[in-house]
Amino acid sequence: MDGPLTPRESAKFIAENSRDVFIDGGGVRRVAELLFAKVSGPELDLGSWKALHELNPRAADEAAVNWVFVTDTLNFSFWSEHEEHKCLVGYRGKTYSGYWSLCAAVNRALDEGIPITSASYYATVTLEQVQHIFRSDTDVPMPLIEERHRILNETGKILLEKFEGSFLNCVRKSEKSAQKLMHLVVESFPSYRDVTQFEGKRISFYKRAQILVADTWSVLEGKGDGCFKDISSITMFADYRLPQVLVHLGALKYSKELLEKLLKGEMLSYGDRQEVEIRGCSLWCVELIRDCLLELIEKKGEKTSREINSVLLDYYLWDYARDHRADMKGIPFHHTRCIYY
Numbered sequence: 162m163d164g165p166l167t168p169r170e171s172a173k174f175i176a177e178n179s180r181d182v183f184i185d186g187g188g189v190r191r192v193a194e195l196l197f198a199k200v201s202g203p204e205l206d207l208g209s210w211k212a213l214h215e216l217n218p219r220a221a222d223e224a225a226v227n228w229v230f231v232t233d234t235l236n237f238s239f240w241s242e243h244e245e246h247k248c249l250v251g252y253r254g255k256t257y258s259g260y261w262s263l264c265a266a267v268n269r270a271l272d273e274g275i276p277i278t279s280a281s282y283y284a285t286v287t288l289e290q291v292q293h294i295f296r297s298d299t300d301v302p303m304p305l306i307e308e309r310h311r312i313l314n315e316t317g318k319i320l321l322e323k324f325e326g327s328f329l330n331c332v333r334k335s336e337k338s339a340q341k342l343m344h345l346v347v348e349s350f351p352s353y354r355d356v357t358q359f360e361g362k363r364i365s366f367y368k369r370a371q372i373l374v375a376d377t378w379s380v381l382e383g384k385g386d387g388c389f390k391d392i393s394s395i396t397m398f399a400d401y402r403l404p405q406v407l408v409h410l411g412a413l414k415y416s417k418e419l420l421e422k423l424l425k426g427e428m429l430s431y432g433d434r435q436e437v438e439i440r441g442c443s444l445w446c447v448e449l450i451r452d453c454l455l456e457l458i459e460k461k462g463e464k465t466s467r468e469i470n471s472v473l474l475d476y477y478l479w480d481y482a483r484d485h486r487a488d489m490k491g492i493p494f495h496h497t498r499c500i501y502y
């Protein structure tokens with residue numbers, strides 16, 4: 162049986178058939194212009210992955226690659242039903258929420274001498290140990306903690322069996338191809354198989370596999386084993402924050418019916434038509450923004466040796482969403498509880 166459409170093909174197909182989510186051409190151009198002003202700045206640069214984020218590893222060694230692997234294996238579903246009542250993790254004097262609470266908990270465990278990034282440890286870690294490692298400073302635990310435990314055991318065992326316990330061996334098997342690495346990850350690790358149906362076709366988003374490839378590229382600083390010649394083929398990562406920021410910036414629009422549903426905080430299930438339309442149109446929207454930005458650079462003759470790709474645009478927009486949380490208060494994000502994003 163053929164594999165699913167690639168994430169890019171999936172997104173195009175969804176955008177062409179979407180009923181409740183729409184891409185706004187004017188908004189796409191405005192976001193491209195916002196990004197054009199940053200094109201020579203520090204944010205749209207590979208180095209920002211370390212420079213702007215104190216919890217990310219400083220090193221570019223095997224331990225750092227294994228830090229990225231365990232973190233992206235658990236990189237899903239941090240949202241809470243009530244924004245003011247959520248999981249928080251204090252680390253080195255700062256309090257972290259959402260995705261960063263995961264990274265803070267991993268670094269706290271390492272400081273406590275718990276080898277949470279070692280497959281030989283997390284392949285057999287117990288639920289109680291996982292609950293301790295990812296404990297919250299509030300009475301709201303990290304969501305899906307049992308699923309996180311199951312996935313750690315499953316993923317650790319496979320990494321030991323197939324890749325001698327180190328994700329760097331998986332990277333090296335991909336011969337510096339981002340696509341080969343993404344597919345090797347999806348074939349080897351079941352929890353990364355972010356695949357569903359739309360209008361009778363099998364489609365893929367591979368959100369965690371794509372961000373894993375991107376974060377591996379970033380932690381290795383685009384050099385050596387991380388010098389992926391085809392990194393530009395990786396698309397944005399279809400999570401629940403990017404749609405919110407794209408609506409906030411006017412590049413994406415929801416139908417009245419869908420907006421009302423989201424404002425009520427109604428849950429959407431993984432694979433629901435509207436959930437797929439939100440993820441697919443967001444992905445396609447970022448592809449169009451990238452195309453528009455590259456045209457602007459060409460037209461205005463902005464001399465930049467720098468590579469502009471969907472990964473760097475995604476990182477920038479995700480960080481923008483983080484930094485503009487207050488401005489985005491009125492813009493709902495869709496609530497889907499799953500292990501894929």
Ligand SMILES: Nc1nc2c(c(CN[C@H]3C=C[C@H](O)[C@@H]3O)cn2[C@@H]2O[C@H](COP(=O)(O)O)[C@@H](O)[C@H]2O)c(=O)[nH]1
Pocket residue numbers: 209210214217236237238239240258259260261372397398399400401402403475476479480502
């Ligand atoms: N599209 C996209 N989705 C991303 C990320 C990241 C973390 N990447 C950072 C690390 C290094 C880079 O420089 C990035 O700054 C997490 N997520 C997703 O967001 C959601 C969590 O959101 P909140 O509840 O607000 O923390 C959840 O689905 C999670 O899977 C990204 O970069 N892009």
